Amino acid sequence: MTLTRPFHQNPRAYLIAEEPDEPVLFLSPETLHATARDFVEGFPGLVTYAVKANPAEAVLGNLLAAGVTAFDVASPAEIALVRSLAPRAALHYNNPVRSRAEIEMAVNQGVVSYSVDDRGELLKLARAVPRGREVAVRFKLPIAGAAYDFGEKFGTSPKVAADLLAEVVRLGYRTALTFHPGTQCTDPQAWAAYIDRARDIAWAAGVTLERLNVGGGFPARRMRGEAPPVDAIFEAIARATREAFGAHPPELVCEPGRAMVAEAVSLALRIKAMKGQGQVYLNDGIYGALAEQPIMGMTDRLRVLSPDGTERRGAATPRLLWGPTCDSLDRIPGEVPLPADMVEGDYLLIDGMGAYSTATVTRFNGYGGLTLATVRDLAET
Numbered sequence: 001m002t003l004t005r006p007f008h009q010n011p012r013a014y015l016i017a018e019e020p021d022e023p024v025l026f027l028s029p030e031t032l033h034a035t036a037r038d039f040v041e042g043f044p045g046l047v048t049y050a051v052k053a054n055p056a057e058a059v060l061g062n063l064l065a066a067g068v069t070a071f072d073v074a075s076p077a078e079i080a081l082v083r084s085l086a087p088r089a090a091l092h093y094n095n096p097v098r099s100r101a102e103i104e105m106a107v108n109q110g111v112v113s114y115s116v117d118d119r120g121e122l123l124k125l126a127r128a129v130p131r132g133r134e135v136a137v138r139f140k141l142p143i144a145g146a147a148y149d150f151g152e153k154f155g156t157s158p159k160v161a162a163d164l165l166a167e168v169v170r171l172g173y174r175t176a177l178t179f180h181p182g183t184q185c186t187d188p189q190a191w192a193a194y195i196d197r198a199r200d201i202a203w204a205a206g207v208t209l210e211r212l213n214v215g216g217g218f219p220a221r222r223m224r225g226e227a228p229p230v231d232a233i234f235e236a237i238a239r240a241t242r243e244a245f246g247a248h249p250p251e252l253v254c255e256p257g258r259a260m261v262a263e264a265v266s267l268a269l270r271i272k273a274m275k276g277q278g279q280v281y282l283n284d285g286i287y288g289a290l291a292e293q294p295i296m297g298m299t300d301r302l303r304v305l306s307p308d309g310t311e312r313r314g315a316a317t318p319r320l321l322w323g324p325t326c327d328s329l330d331r332i333p334g335e336v337p338l339p340a341d342m343v344e345g346d347y348l349l350i351d352g353m354g355a356y357s358t359a360t361v362t363r364f365n366g367y368g369g370l371t372l373a374t375v376r377d378l379a380e381t
């Protein structure tokens with residue numbers, strides 16, 4: 001990925017000037033800065049950024065500039081990446097499964113917090129991690145409200161979590177509990193239910209919890225007209241913590257990925273060909289920046305621009321969208337309404353594409369070469 005300079009005013013200006021044949025991701029540092037400030041000022045605790053959602057250096061650099069000081073990392077490569085940009089940032093290593101070599105690397109890099117959901121993995125940590133660091137026990141509840149469930153892979157039952165928490169104290173680590181309600185979770189009550197149960201777990205373990213990490217999962221705007229209830233979630237978290245823990249609440253931590261970066265990036269794809277009854281061939285697809293669309297449901301935040309920057313406003317017509325590879329799975333499920341007057345060579349602009357887009361791109365069939373361009377403004381194109 002290359003960082004293109006100089007700044008263009010907006011995606012439209014870039015498309016007119018460059019007429020790119022490859023997919024372009026447009027990053028608005030200003031939008032990213034504003035979202036980061038909303039989290040840092042609105043969340044009642046420490047905000048860490050979940051690097052996996054978008055590890056682009058331009059994203060990390062702008063988050064640092066906006067006052068994000070702590071990062072949720074899941075691998076040695078992510079640890080090294082953040083360290084290279086921010087030698088003093090607080091690193092929270094919240095992938096609960098790690099090899100011994102990975103643990104050693106993390107210790108050498110001064111990671112301050114580790115999550116765990118299994119006794120064997122806790123004992124593995126205890127062989128290498130200095131006492132006085134934080135170990136956060138990850139638990140899960142059968143709670144709906146998210147786009148998909150993270151509890152299938154990680155997190156233990158409240159009962160085992162209480163045993164692990166007691167063991168964390170015995171081993172001499174700082175105590176925390178953590179959970180992840182699932183990504184794109186729109187129900188504030190999901191957090192409240194987890195926080196309530198965290199109190200029970202700490203009580204069962206006989207432990208005064210030092211910190212409570214309420215995970216990521218904050219929703220981004222995926223559909224036009226949607227207003228993700230992030231402020232309502234902050235309020236629900238603050239209220240539930242007060243009600244559960246009273247006068248001695250644990251410090252709160254959150255780790256947004258999606259909601260921090262989604263809005264700051266728009267994606268421009270080119271129409272390579274149009275065939276038959278509404279078949280549209282794009283220069284990127286499910287093996288590239290559209291990887292999440294079949295899982296989450298296709299966003300409707302779409303516009304079609306001609307190469308001279310005119311927005312196509314023809315009647316919405318159902319289209320079948322194919323990606324560029326020769327694999328027949330490489331399509332967007334269902335039909336997507338797009339303007340009747342769109343033609344080969346036009347651009348499809350997709351807003352809200354900052355999370356889980358560049359992060360999961362493959363080079364399958366030689367595609368996936370994305371350019372990253374910085375723009376002042378994404379809204380006005």
Ligand SMILES: *Cc1c(COP(=O)(O)O)cnc(C)c1O
Pocket residue numbers: 050052053072094095180182183184215216217218255256257258259355
């Ligand atoms: C992926 C992940 C996140 C970020 O989740 P979002 O839904 O993108 O906010 C946070 N914490 C952990 C442990 C994760 O695995």
